[in-house]
Amino acid sequence: MENFDYGIIGGGPAGYTAGMLLAKQGYSVVLFEKDKLGGTCLNRGCIPTKSFIHSSEVFATLMHAGEYGISFDNINFDFSKVVEKKDKTVEKVRKALELSVKNSGVNVIYKEAHIVDKNTISTNEGNYRVKNIISACGSKPRELKGLEFDGEFILSSDDILNIKQLPKKVLIVGSGAIGIEWARILSNFGVDVCILEACERLLPIADIEVSKRIERIFKQKGVKFYLNNTIKEIKDKVVVLANGDTVAPDFILSAAGREAVCANDSNCKLLGDACGKIQLAHFAIHQAAELVLGVPYNKQYTPSVIYGEPEIAWMGLREQDCDESYTIKKLPVSALGKAWCDNSIEGFIKVITKGNKIHGAHIISKEASALIHTFLVAMENNLSINDLKKCCFAHPTYSEAIYELLLNL
Numbered sequence: 001m002e003n004f005d006y007g008i009i010g011g012g013p014a015g016y017t018a019g020m021l022l023a024k025q026g027y028s029v030v031l032f033e034k035d036k037l038g039g040t041c042l043n044r045g046c047i048p049t050k051s052f053i054h055s056s057e058v059f060a061t062l063m064h065a066g067e068y069g070i071s072f073d074n075i076n077f078d079f080s081k082v083v084e085k086k087d088k089t090v091e092k093v094r095k096a097l098e099l100s101v102k103n104s105g106v107n108v109i110y111k112e113a114h115i116v117d118k119n120t121i122s123t124n125e126g127n128y129r130v131k132n133i134i135s136a137c138g139s140k141p142r143e144l145k146g147l148e149f150d151g152e153f154i155l156s157s158d159d160i161l162n163i164k165q166l167p168k169k170v171l172i173v174g175s176g177a178i179g180i181e182w183a184r185i186l187s188n189f190g191v192d193v194c195i196l197e198a199c200e201r202l203l204p205i206a207d208i209e210v211s212k213r214i215e216r217i218f219k220q221k222g223v224k225f226y227l228n229n230t231i232k233e234i235k236d237k238v239v240v241l242a243n244g245d246t247v248a249p250d251f252i253l254s255a256a257g258r259e260a261v262c263a264n265d266s267n268c269k270l271l272g273d274a275c276g277k278i279q280l281a282h283f284a285i286h287q288a289a290e291l292v293l294g295v296p297y298n299k300q301y302t303p304s305v306i307y308g309e310p311e312i313a314w315m316g317l318r319e320q321d322c323d324e325s326y327t328i329k330k331l332p333v334s335a336l337g338k339a340w341c342d343n344s345i346e347g348f349i350k351v352i353t354k355g356n357k358i359h360g361a362h363i364i365s366k367e368a369s370a371l372i373h374t375f376l377v378a379m380e381n382n383l384s385i386n387d388l389k390k391c392c393f394a395h396p397t398y399s400e401a402i403y404e405l406l407l408n409l
């Protein structure tokens with residue numbers, strides 16, 4: 001039986017990050033992956049969806065090329081090529097990851113693994129003796145009662161990656177990150193999109209003003225949505241809602257969250273989505289770094305990002321969490337010269353402060369995924385507003401909105 005310092009189950013962001021960091025520290029590591037390295041993030045999550053988003057946005061931008069002084073005779077897309085581009089992207093990123101993991105000295109075993117006891121991991125080819133076990137088995141799409149995935153009419157976020165052609169009409173159940181991103185992809189390609197949300201606003205986890213603005217943007221784009229509503233029944237592929245309305249989609253994308261795949265096991269340390277807490281790739285990576293390197297961090301300051309045009313990003317307190325002791329300042333993106341150059345004037349940057357400190361930031365803007373990190377660095381390091389004001393933000397950029405906001409505090 002082979003002996004290792006660490007046995008890791010799961011080769012997603014949590015597992016491969018922990019494995020490579022441990023190997024770098026000189027530990028012998030064996031990592032078990034039953035499918036492909038990169039996990040949900042690389043193979044079924046972050047990366048494939050962002051490739052689809054980008055293709056759909058290139059198309060949407062070209063449809064308005066005239067606004068940039070550019071003309072085309074025929075603008076069209078071939079969905080099979082869009083899928084091909086997504087597949088190539090995932091493959092290239094995975095090949096690079098496989099090489100990095102190999103070069104780090106981690107031993108990868110492509111087998112389903114199980115914990116036997118606190119020092120033994122088994123596969124169908126035998127047992128491995130390890131001093132420590134890390135379980136980073138990830139999560140799977142949550143199935144709602146009455147909306148069990150069948151891969152044809154009721155699709156999960158995994159299933160939708162395999163569609164060969166676009167639907168004419170789709171019903172998306174749930175308006176979290178996955179639901180919003182797919183609504184953007186499909187509507188950019190001209191699909192008739194309808195979202196069903198059980199809560200009273202879209203993107204219910206976000207700042208209330210962010211939700212309201214997304215609702216406005218979706219209305220302008222012709223994306224329909226039902227709030228405070230659920231499915232009463234489905235008859236012959238016609239969805240009857242609780243309020244009596246009916247929707248007849250080609251299929252339903254059920255995007256109602258994810259659930260951890262492995263229950264807590266006292267024989268191991270759990271990492272990433274398997275913890276069932278914050279199910280984000282960067283959280284999984286940071287957790288792995290905290291475990292191996294002892295880098296402390298404030299989980300409350302984990303940024304959330306939703307991709308598409310305009311991007312949405314936030315962290316920290318939301319407006320609905322604050323009492324009058326907090327100050328809330330907002331700057332519209334239309335105040336920025338760069339935004340006008342890019343034809344991206346939709347959105348705002350909003351900051352929540354108390355005294356001389358930042359407690360929350362909420363952004364709807366092109367480049368929001370990058371902008372949020374200025375707030376992250378400030379909040380995580382307890383920098384004051386005055387510390388940030390010392391920084392000379394470049395012009396013309398979206399970042400200078402942060403500086404302008406701070407000057408007004």
Ligand SMILES: Cc1cc2nc3c(=O)[nH]c(=O)nc-3n(C[C@H](O)[C@H](O)[C@H](O)COP(=O)(O)OP(=O)(O)OC[C@H]3O[C@@H](n4cnc5c(N)ncnc54)[C@H](O)[C@@H]3O)c2cc1C
Nearest residue numbers: 010012013014034039040041045113138272273279280281
């Ligand atoms: C559509 C979609 C879009 C997303 N977009 C984003 C995004 O933009 N940003 C973001 O931060 N997050 C995003 N996420 C979430 C992100 O993918 C997860 O948070 C991240 O993958 C979690 O990493 P992990 O390592 O904990 O688990 P996973 O990535 O799920 O990896 C777990 C791995 O363990 C393997 N495994 C499980 N059981 C066993 C076993 N018994 N033996 C061997 N191997 C096993 C699985 O095959 C899998 O490869 C998205 C998710 C989805 C579904």
